[in-house]
Amino acid sequence: MRRNDVQFAAAARDDGIRKISKVTWRAGAAGVVCSALIAVAFGHHAAAQPQKGGDQGQGTIVIPAQPPAPAHGAGQVNSGAS
């Protein structure tokens, strides 16, 4: 085999490996993205399960629209333990 033929074959092999490697990386990246999307979708679904039949804010403790405001004197009613 002539020296040029050997070099050509080696270059072709390296080129092939590069292409396969690129395709593999792309497939891997696509797999990771798909996995993430599926995880987000199912994660959301799992968290949403108990919301069935419920009101807003099932996934978190709902904060008040307005915090209590300071006042003086007696109250109309007591908030204490029972």
Next chain:
Amino acid sequence: MTTLTTGTDTFSVFGTTATLLVSEPDMVEAARIIADEQLAAVDRACSRFRPDSELSRLNAANGAVTGVSDLFAELVEAALRAARLTDGAVDPTCGQALEEIGYDRDFAVLQADEQPRHRARPARRVPGWRSVQLDRKRLLAQLANGAQLDLGATAKAWAADRCAEVIAAKIGAGVLVSLGGDMAVAGPPPADGWRVRVTDDHAAGPEAPGQTVTIRTGGLATSSTTVRTWAVGGRRVHHIIDPATGEPAGSCWRTVSVAAGRCVDANTASTAAIIRGEAALPWLNEAGLPARLVRHDGSVETIAGWPHDPGPTEAA
């Protein structure tokens, strides 16, 4: 003044005191009729002290799948949601733990009974909320691992929310419903809001040590280790069970009050705060829940927008 234009009704329910405040005084009677109807339904569904309640039937089913009403399913769902949102700090499977420390009858009866009580067996972790299976669609429930439900932590607050919503919708007036100090408001509030005295004991007088605030929306709940206590084996115990130990929580807080978008959320957070102890401060802050926490020495911490309260230490 708000007090002159607000109708009030006070009555007994769930072994505690209920108060209705209605912005239209002539609507109080109508509000009471609606409240009675709603509260009776909740009692039939989830009283631990009624053998004919759905909760008693489920607890007695020895782990069998049991058909439940839509109302009971909603109450169980609210309890499971509270458990999930607090990482299990507020757990509905404390029924057995409460019975083992003597809370096996209506509290008024328990208090009147002066017989000395002792633990039947050592305390242990409760079965846990994941032992409760609920199929909302088919209205089926099942308890695993010997779990016994107690919905006391959430059902009263849930009932306050439900009463306030239904009353406001039906009579078109503003209303505050307090069930043993757990309160929900709905409809248009009075011009200067609903004035609430935050204190250890909901049954204390209007000038009880504490702080007065006004609320206009949502719910407000207070949990405390100083009320609903009794003696077991020579020591005082209370009804807030730490699921991790099956014992009454040994908290650094005497009393915790929390404001939230709904009463059931306020109660969930105040009960969890008692159980979490010091860790409750960053947890409530992060959740943005205005809260007032009282230590055993009476010193007060206010966070997340709750009005500053100097407490007895600074005020003295």
